[in-house]
Amino acid sequence: MRTEVRFSSKRFLLALMLCACSVILLLDDDLDRQTSFTFNLICLAVGLGICFLLFLPSILLKIRTDSDVPTLVRCCTPRLHLPVAIFYAMYFVYTAVFFLLPYTDMFHIKYFPDVTPCLITTLMLLGCAYAASKGVNVISRFGIFLFLFALLTNFLMFGGSIAELDFRHYHFTPEGSAGGFLQNTLYFVTPAFIAAVYACCSGTTRNFRFRQPLLALVFTGAKYAAVLFFIWFALGDYAMRQEYRTFVLSRVAHFGVFAGIESFYLALATMSVFMIVSLFLCCMTRCAGSGGSWKSILLFTAIILALYVTATYLPAVKEVLMQPALMLFFTFVAAAVVPFVYLFVGRKSNAKKA
Amino acid sequence: MRRKLSILFTVLLAVLCTGCDHARQIETAAIIENVTVDRRGEELVYTFYRLTSDEKPWGTEVPAASFEEACRLANERYIPHLSLAMLELLMLSEDVYTEVMRGDVDYISTQPSFSPIAYVTLCDEGAMKQFRQANRVQRLMEEQIILLKKNNPAVNINYLSVCNSLAHGNEKFLVPFLSSEKELKVNDFEIDPAKLK
Numbered sequence: 001m002r003t004e005v006r007f008s009s010k011r012f013l014l015a016l017m018l019c020a021c022s023v024i025l026l027l028d029d030d031l032d033r034q035t036s037f038t039f040n041l042i043c044l045a046v047g048l049g050i051c052f053l054l055f056l057p058s059i060l061l062k063i064r065t066d067s068d069v070p071t072l073v074r075c076c077t078p079r080l081h082l083p084v085a086i087f088y089a090m091y092f093v094y095t096a097v098f099f100l101l102p103y104t105d106m107f108h109i110k111y112f113p114d115v116t117p118c119l120i121t122t123l124m125l126l127g128c129a130y131a132a133s134k135g136v137n138v139i140s141r142f143g144i145f146l147f148l149f150a151l152l153t154n155f156l157m158f159g160g161s162i163a164e165l166d167f168r169h170y171h172f173t174p175e176g177s178a179g180g181f182l183q184n185t186l187y188f189v190t191p192a193f194i195a196a197v198y199a200c201c202s203g204t205t206r207n208f209r210f211r212q213p214l215l216a217l218v219f220t221g222a223k224y225a226a227v228l229f230f231i232w233f234a235l236g237d238y239a240m241r242q243e244y245r246t247f248v249l250s251r252v253a254h255f256g257v258f259a260g261i262e263s264f265y266l267a268l269a270t271m272s273v274f275m276i277v278s279l280f281l282c283c284m285t286r287c288a289g290s291g292g293s294w295k296s297i298l299l300f301t302a303i304i305l306a307l308y309v310t311a312t313y314l315p316a317v318k319e320v321l322m323q324p325a326l327m328l329f330f331t332f333v334a335a336a337v338v339p340f341v342y343l344f345v346g347r348k349s350n351a352k353k354a
Numbered sequence: 355m356r357r358k359l360s361i362l363f364t365v366l367l368a369v370l371c372t373g374c375d376h377a378r379q380i381e382t383a384a385i386i387e388n389v390t391v392d393r394r395g396e397e398l399v400y401t402f403y404r405l406t407s408d409e410k411p412w413g414t415e416v417p418a419a420s421f422e423e424a425c426r427l428a429n430e431r432y433i434p435h436l437s438l439a440m441l442e443l444l445m446l447s448e449d450v451y452t453e454v455m456r457g458d459v460d461y462i463s464t465q466p467s468f469s470p471i472a473y474v475t476l477c478d479e480g481a482m483k484q485f486r487q488a489n490r491v492q493r494l495m496e497e498q499i500i501l502l503k504k505n506n507p508a509v510n511i512n513y514l515s516v517c518n519s520l521a522h523g524n525e526k527f528l529v530p531f532l533s534s535e536k537e538l539k540v541n542d543f544e545i546d547p548a549k550l551k
Binding site: 168235236237238240241242243 | 460463464470508513514515517518521522
């Protein structure tokens, strides 16, 4: 019988933090242009507050039962195993495509216009399938390497000379509308998908502390704030004119001595999407009860590819899939509602056993 | 054996997938350091000055209506391995700036390969002539622009600040103006965005 090795919770949350930060690299900073830097900081605080609330049920589940949703479903409600597994599989397939679409678009438009996006996605998914077969533990080890690489890249991105930036036209007065607040807050809630990953894989970790997810969200917020500062405040309209606004991050290097680090940016985005999709595949196989099985990994990989191809060739499907509100709704169910239900079911089942 | 194969595979991936394709040798690249715009008769001429260690600047003149067109023509007809990643200075003659400034800064600000802190300046005919004479003058002009910025921080000396100033409606703003009667001088010059085409 195969026994599951538990690894450090700290390491797992470090990997999840990197996944949360990568949203900035992958999505094209979908914020309302009529809002100011300070207003966006408020939206950021509210957005990450909501992320924390979505995180809370799985944190409590971990504290009370030292387990995760797939384990509790198998132990407490075996009859619900199939519907819950199907729901999580659908959720993670959708979320994987949600991140793959902007990544391959960026890769295709900015770097390799001659290569078809479907080929890029197929190669990427094959790599992810291999990583998923190795398990969450190995992926989180890769997270340590990615963290160091991200540190280096961020140092190069933000290490430019502040004196060269253009602060004269911009100010700290909060300016924005109710519509802008809603749009921007929705964007900042996107990293909440890590709560769903945590709800599915936290059972494989040990030495959990409450401060770990809190710190992960605080660091994510700090990274977002730094990006906002550079894109929305220090570079102003110049940043807004870029085809890919987040690419200004690579161009921030032009302000210092480190010119030409665009490939660093691309490498970081590639590794981030690789880690996100690998973790999703792990979550899906865990929920299906076939952790590490090649057959199920390849099946889920094929489903992701099929949805991706559909979204690429049918713009209407792509438009629906890229709706942040839809993403938030499913994240709310996957990260908060299901773990919240099992918070009580798990306790009741433990009480019965006692 | 398996470990060695995976290391070999990783090294091959690192070499092949990190930008070694479409590589351009530095020796064959035509790295442009400065660009000037002036009028010759009826037509606008963009001159691309290459990075060179010679005393005399190496300029290629391209007649075109805009910087975008000049870059395209230069790449197609005059400088096949054109590289504008190291562009340091765009110098506009005082009689053409109303025609080209808005469009050229607009184009440059959307091009990922251009540095946003490259200098933008206006100049008179004398400064333009001196610019063509020696590379030393080009260095001197850049030093003068930096000194002007130190003395008057309100002057917009690079694409970033000029682009942001133009984006803020019709507020007037200052840019450097290089003049040369007896010696090279730099002053600030007020730009009225309403007058720009």
